[in-house]
Every structure is written in C-alpha cells, then in structure tokens.
Amino acid sequence: MIQLATRVKQVTPSLTLAITAKAKEMKSQGIDVCSFSSGEPDFDTPQHIKEAASSALAQGKTKYGPVAGEPGLRQAIAHKLNNDNRLNYSAENIIVTNGGKHSLFNLMLALIDKGDEVIIPAPYWLSYPEMVKLAEGNPIIVNTTAETDYKITPEQLRQAITKKTKLFVLNSPSNPTGTVYQPEEIKALAQVIVDHNLWVVSDEIYEKILYDGTEHISIGSLGEEIFKRTIISNGFAKSYAMTGWRIGYLAGPQELIKATSTIQSHSTSNVCTFAQYGAIAALENPESSPCLQTMLDAFTQRRQAILDRIRAITQLSCPTPMGAFYVFMDISQTGLNSLEFCDGLLEKQQVAAIPGKAFGADNCIRLSYATDLASIEKGMDRIERFVNTL
Numbered sequence: 350m351i352q353l354a355t356r357v358k359q360v361t362p363s364l365t366l367a368i369t370a371k372a373k374e375m376k377s378q379g380i381d382v383c384s385f386s387s388g389e390p391d392f393d394t395p396q397h398i399k400e401a402a403s404s405a406l407a408q409g410k411t412k413y414g415p416v417a418g419e420p421g422l423r424q425a426i427a428h429k430l431n432n433d434n435r436l437n438y439s440a441e442n443i444i445v446t447n448g449g450k451h452s453l454f455n456l457m458l459a460l461i462d463k464g465d466e467v468i469i470p471a472p473y474w475l476s477y478p479e480m481v482k483l484a485e486g487n488p489i490i491v492n493t494t495a496e497t498d499y500k501i502t503p504e505q506l507r508q509a510i511t512k513k514t515k516l517f518v519l520n521s522p523s524n525p526t527g528t529v530y531q532p533e534e535i536k537a538l539a540q541v542i543v544d545h546n547l548w549v550v551s552d553e554i555y556e557k558i559l560y561d562g563t564e565h566i567s568i569g570s571l572g573e574e575i576f577k578r579t580i581i582s583n584g585f586a587k588s589y590a591m592t593g594w595r596i597g598y599l600a601g602p603q604e605l606i607k608a609t610s611t612i613q614s615h616s617t618s619n620v621c622t623f624a625q626y627g628a629i630a631a632l633e634n635p636e637s638s639p640c641l642q643t644m645l646d647a648f649t650q651r652r653q654a655i656l657d658r659i660r661a662i663t664q665l666s667c668p669t670p671m672g673a674f675y676v677f678m679d680i681s682q683t684g685l686n687s688l689e690f691c692d693g694l695l696e697k698q699q700v701a702a703i704p705g706k707a708f709g710a711d712n713c714i715r716l717s718y719a720t721d722l723a724s725i726e727k728g729m730d731r732i733e734r735f736v737n738t739l
C-alpha cells in the first residue's frame with residue numbers, strides 16, 4: 350500500500366463528480382437516466398466568445414503569458430468589478446486563475462495557516478471545507494435551516510468567532526440552496542466582520558443568475574472598512590456557459606493578489622493564453638447580454654416547472670431559490686437520509702441527484718434544473734413514483 354500524505358486522507362473526494370460519473374456510465378450502457386446532478390448550464394458558449402478565442406489562436410496567442418493573466422483581461426475584469434459591483438479595483442488587484450475553484454484554492458493557500466479557523470455556513474459548496482483542510486486550516490461549519498432561508502444570521506456568525514478565526518466564506522447566490530442575501534442582511538454580516546477584523550471571501554460565481562427582480566450586492570461595495578477586508582472570487586463558467594474553459598479570477602488587496610500569483614507561478618502558471626481572449630469578449634462584447642438573457646429566460650421557466658412539481662408531493666419541500674440553478678429539497682419526511690434517497694432513486698428510477706450530505710445537510714438533496722423542460726417533467730414523474738412507493 351502506498352504511504353500517502355496525511356493531507357490526502359483528510360479530504361473527501363467530490364461526491365458530485367462521483368454521482369455524475371455513475372449516471373454517465375449508466376447512460377453509456379444504454380440506460381435511460383434522468384440527470385439532475387449537473388452543475389453547469391446546458392447551453393453552449395456564445396459564438397462571439399468562441400470566435401474571439403479562435404481568432405487569438407489563429408494569431409499565435411499560444412505562448413506562455415504573464416502568471417496573473419493577460420493585461421487586457423485583468424483590465425476588463427477590473428472594469429467589470431467597478432461597473433457591475435461598485436468595487437474600486439484596478440488591474441493589479443486581479444489574478445486570472447484556472448476557474449473559480451482554483452481562485453479559492455489559491456486564496457486558502459495564501460491566507461490560511463495551520464490551525465486558522467474559517468467559518469463556513471452550511472449548506473455549503475462542497476469544496477470549501479476540503480480546501481481549508483488542504484491548507485491545514487480548520488473549517489468551522491455553522492448550520493442554517495430552511496426557516497431562515499438557509500442564511501447565516503449576524504448573531505450566529507458572531508458566536509462562531511474565536512481568536513483563531515481568520516476568514517468567513519460568503520456565497521450568494523448560493524450553491525446548493527439558491528439563496529440570495531438581501532442588502533441589509535449583507536450589511537449586518539459586514540458589520541460583524543469589520544468589528545472582529547476578519548477577512549471575507551465573497552464567492553460571486555452565480556451573481557448574474559437571479560430571479561424575480563432579485564438584486565446581487567457585493568459585500569465589498571458597502572464601505573471602505575469592509576472593502577479592505579474583502580476578497581472576491583468569480584469566474585466565467587456559469588454566466589457565460591464556459592465551464593470547460595477553466596477561467597476564473599480573484600480580486601483583492603494587491604499584497605494578497607501578489608502572494609496568490611507567487612503560488613500560481615509554481616503550480617499552474619498562466620491560464621491558457623488564447624482562452625483568455627474569449628473571456629475578454631465575454632466581458633466586452635455587447636452580444637453577451639442577450640445570450641445571458643436567453644439562459645435566464647429558460648432557467649426561470651424551468652425553476653417554476655420544478656417547484657410546481659415538488660410542491661405537489663406532500664413529503665417534499667423547499668424554499669423558493671432566488672438565484673443559481675438548483676433547488677435544495679427537504680426529504681426528511683420520507684424517512685430516508687440523503688444517501689439512501691439518492692442511491693434508491695438512481696437504482697429504482699434511474700434519476701441522478703446529489704445527496705445533501707455532500708453539502709453538510711443530510712436531510713436534503715440537490716436538484717439542478719440546468720436541463721431541458723421535458724427531462725425535468727420526466728425526472729419529476731419518476732421522483733414522484735419513487736416517493737409514492739416508499
């Protein structure tokens with residue numbers, strides 16, 4: 350047996366990727382699987398973005414580039430953060446990374462020392478605690494419930510803070526719950542962060558996927574004091590249907606961004622050079638807005654369809670998600686835990702969903718509605734049948 354490093358033994362492999370792989374394998378065997386497991390838009394990357402990358406490739410943008418990103422892209426990101434999010438950053442405050450996941454991983458390595466505590470509200474995106482552990486920090490999980498719309502309260506945050514607390518992780522809109530914090534709720538959390546001189550990382554990867562006129566507020570825009578303590582993580586995967594491109598970014602104080610750049614210089618170096626030109630087009634080309642709107646219109650319709658079906662099944666419930674493309678459904682009235690529910694559902698009805706246990710909530714499962722309406726209806730028919738036969 351190989352004597353692996355201790356850090357690997359502490360980390361749980363991604364359950365989302367495991368279930369998605371199992372569903373794919375069943376599909377390849379000819380089994381008719383309905384998948385609610387996907388964490389990516391089922392749309393293709395808009396044509397103008399593809400063309401910008403193709404043209405950069407044709408022009409020979411195929412060499413190593415600056416570690417922190419192509420200057421034009423860092424500039425375009427800074428411009429976007431100023432315009433969309435009221436965050437006063439310049440290009441030097443930005444590092445371009447291999448996706449939002451890599452941004453967060455870089456950040457944990459640059460900021461977290463052995464024993465530092467990182468406060469993470471549950472349900473959480475499953476990689477946060479594992480990244481903290483890989484950086485030798487301690488994830489401190491604070492449970493939230495459907496009654497508070499899965500939002501951490503300022504009081505809960507205050508109570509979780511100790512002398513070792515270094516960072517608070519905020520994710521709005523949230524994966525897996527779709528929760529979006531209101532401006533006054535973010536303001537109250539910001540006050541606690543400033544009072545205790547903590548850092549906050551705001552993962553804003555779903556910022557553009559919002560419903561019913563809901564607004565996204567970036568915590569760093571709420572004043573000079575909170576701005577100094579804020580790091581923004583974002584990327585192109587969800588808003589521009591660019592999951593496979595692997596482009597994300599981190600924005601924050603220059604000293605911290607330089608530190609992440611040093612780490613990146615010894616790990617992945619720069620992000621694929623020609624791909625970064627596609628990202629510039631995503632931010633600068635006016636055609637991006639109608640493409641986003643097309644996705645949003647589809648998600649809005651599907652969200653309503655899936656909510657109508659869930660609410661017609663008495664043993665299931667969920668709050669109305671105001672952002673992202675997930676519903677986080679309480680299954681506790683079925684008497685099953687989330688692994689039993691998802692295993693049974695896949696085995697008996699060939700429906701793939703993600704157990705809430707992966708997100709720190711074993712009484713729920715996550716359904717992604719980034720799939721067509723017909724599949725949603727068919728999948729929900731099967732879920733209804735599964736629940737009725739329990």
Ligand SMILES: Cc1ncc(COP(=O)(O)O)c(C=O)c1O
Pocket residue numbers: 388447448449450451474520523524552554583584585586592596597
């Ligand atoms: C909340 C959240 N943050 C970050 C990411 C990372 O996205 P990517 O690495 O594809 O840019 C994801 C992807 O699913 C996510 O759901």
